[in-house]
Amino acid sequence: MGETVSTDHGGQPGVERVVVLGAGLIGTSIALALRSHEVDVVLSDPDPATLRMAVDLGAGRPLQDGALPVPADVAVVAAPPGAVPEVLRQAQDRGLAQVYTDAASVKAGIVADAERLGCDMATYVPGHPMGGREKNGPGAARSDLFLGRSWALCPTGKADPSAIAAVSRIARLCGADPRVLDASLHDRAVALVSHAPHMAASAVAAQLTGGDESALALAGQGVRDVTRVAGGDPGMWTTILSHNAAPVARVLRAIAEDLAVTARSLEEAQDPDGSLEPLREVLERGRTGQGHLPGKHGAVQRPSYAVLPVVVSDEPGVLGHLFAAAGEAGVNIEDVRIEHTPGLPMGTVSLSVLPEAEDTLVHALSEAGWSVHPGR
Numbered sequence: 001m002g003e004t005v006s007t008d009h010g011g012q013p014g015v016e017r018v019v020v021l022g023a024g025l026i027g028t029s030i031a032l033a034l035r036s037h038e039v040d041v042v043l044s045d046p047d048p049a050t051l052r053m054a055v056d057l058g059a060g061r062p063l064q065d066g067a068l069p070v071p072a073d074v075a076v077v078a079a080p081p082g083a084v085p086e087v088l089r090q091a092q093d094r095g096l097a098q099v100y101t102d103a104a105s106v107k108a109g110i111v112a113d114a115e116r117l118g119c120d121m122a123t124y125v126p127g128h129p130m131g132g133r134e135k136n137g138p139g140a141a142r143s144d145l146f147l148g149r150s151w152a153l154c155p156t157g158k159a160d161p162s163a164i165a166a167v168s169r170i171a172r173l174c175g176a177d178p179r180v181l182d183a184s185l186h187d188r189a190v191a192l193v194s195h196a197p198h199m200a201a202s203a204v205a206a207q208l209t210g211g212d213e214s215a216l217a218l219a220g221q222g223v224r225d226v227t228r229v230a231g232g233d234p235g236m237w238t239t240i241l242s243h244n245a246a247p248v249a250r251v252l253r254a255i256a257e258d259l260a261v262t263a264r265s266l267e268e269a270q271d272p273d274g275s276l277e278p279l280r281e282v283l284e285r286g287r288t289g290q291g292h293l294p295g296k297h298g299a300v301q302r303p304s305y306a307v308l309p310v311v312v313s314d315e316p317g318v319l320g321h322l323f324a325a326a327g328e329a330g331v332n333i334e335d336v337r338i339e340h341t342p343g344l345p346m347g348t349v350s351l352s353v354l355p356e357a358e359d360t361l362v363h364a365l366s367e368a369g370w371s372v373h374p375g376r
């Protein structure tokens, strides 16, 4: 193994060709990030329309006849968690790569299944990039999805060190920080920081189905922040949560207990011996816990864009005109967010641009009569 992994400048394991099996959100995002470093990426997906879109996005070239004349440096299995062990086994049988990894959100069960299926654990380094979105498919992919994020690696004791080095290199090329930890430890950690929070967000969002139009019209950014991830695919998340059942259930029980204490505190607040202290204690602990999250103090290295809010009327074609005006000013829109409060004829389009382009855009849009609000 040691001799078969090529090296790049500085003795780092080189990664020149990568196969990505599963060209959805994560597979295509990894592929786009690798393409931006000139890595030759070969893609496959059982869904031809998905594969075509990923190829059209520039994420790589399609795998022909399920085989490569020369094994790639690394194969990344970016399929749904339940499919990973079987896809890995087939890829190893076909000799697609020298080293294999996956991106599944759960690890211990997948590692056990891979061992049971007789996968070669020396060349397999289970992985989990801690970046994602609440959308699926290649259309939602972004090359910067993993910038500044952790990327968990959970090799078994049988993994070859050069395989771990090659998969770490993939994580770094995607702008992430590889962290090696045991699969069970990983699953307990993500139960706390990803899986239980996802379920809690879904439970909050589920309450919104009972909200009438006048209540929903008042929705601001708070509820959107708290529920964003609830937009994820229920099928995928059922698989993820069921593969990490006991650790997630433990965290959810603790959250439920805090919520029950809070509700009781509110219900009994008017009683002579009632107290808001239990509620306050949860709020205090919540604020402390939120402050414990890393990245808050500038550790994340995403490019910082200037965000320019533009108030627009809610009518057909308005976005096209706005983008055309930015284009005429020679300004590239890096990202865009649209806030539209139901029932109101106006909305806010927040244009993200490179900081050095902000003044040009403000000037051009103001001159053209757009309602621009820099610094808001």
Ligand SMILES: NC(=O)c1ccc[n+]([C@@H]2O[C@H](COP(=O)([O-])OP(=O)(O)OC[C@H]3O[C@@H](n4cnc5c(N)ncnc54)[C@H](O)[C@@H]3O)[C@@H](O)[C@H]2O)c1
Pocket (backbone or CB within 6 Å): 021, 022, 023, 024, 025, 026, 027, 044, 045, 046, 047, 050, 078, 079, 080, 081, 083, 087, 103, 104, 105, 106, 128, 129, 130, 131, 132, 133, 134, 135, 136, 137, 138, 236, 240
């Ligand atoms: N969505 C996230 O935020 C996120 C973040 C990190 C990791 N992950 C993990 O990444 C993996 C992919 O998730 P996604 O969000 O990209 O989902 P997705 O639905 O966007 O993509 C999954 C792709 O896998 C393909 N696929 C299905 N069966 C396959 C098979 N047998 N072989 C090859 N491809 C197959 C599907 O056609 C689809 O294109 C999952 O294991 C998930 O747990 C997801």
Ligand SMILES: O=C(O)C(=O)C[C@]1(C(=O)O)C=C[C@@H](O)C=C1
Pocket (backbone or CB within 6 Å): 104, 105, 129, 130, 131, 132, 133, 134, 193, 194, 195, 229
């Ligand atoms: O940011 C999001 O939308 C995500 O859901 C990303 C997120 C997370 O919980 O952080 C979700 C699941 C993945 O397995 C990894 C990352």
